[in-house]
Amino acid sequence: xxxxxxxxxxxxxxxxxxxxxxxxxxxxNIEERNEHIKTIKKWLEDxxxxxxxxxxxxxxxxxxxxxxxxxTKKRLASYLDLLQNSPYFFEWIDPRSPNMDYxxxxxxxxxxQYNTMTGTKISIYRPSI
Numbered sequence: 001x002x003x004x005x006x007x008x009x010x011x012x013x014x015x016x017x018x019x020x021x022x023x024x025x026x027x028x029n030i031e032e033r034n035e036h037i038k039t040i041k042k043w044l045e046d047x048x049x050x051x052x053x054x055x056x057x058x059x060x061x062x063x064x065x066x067x068x069x070x071x072t073k074k075r076l077a078s079y080l081d082l083l084q085n086s087p088y089f090f091e092w093i094d095p096r097s098p099n100m101d102y103x104x105x106x107x108x109x110x111x112x113q114y115n116t117m118t119g120t121k122i123s124i125y126r127p128s129i
Contacts, residue, residue: 027067036062040072049080 022028037058044053065071083090094100103109112122
């Protein structure tokens, strides 16, 4: 993965290029995208997952799973179960707190000082050392 220094802002990527990358790397078909979202939205409703049903969030999970519905459902179920059973994982964390210093110093959490070529910031989280 190529990385660029944070100081260099990344410009807007042309929509045509984004669609090409989405099709090649994520199996995303723009004409079928809404149907995929409707299918996952119905699955969420049928399984009483009501905390997440917006278009952008569902699309994010579909993209991470390369539009594989079973993988998407598994990821969503894991995420939503964690959200329900361990809400403290999702609370805002003060980056200046002593707990964050401990996590950073121990190597559990780190933020890389470079962005990818598309401007994505990189953070690494290791659940155990």
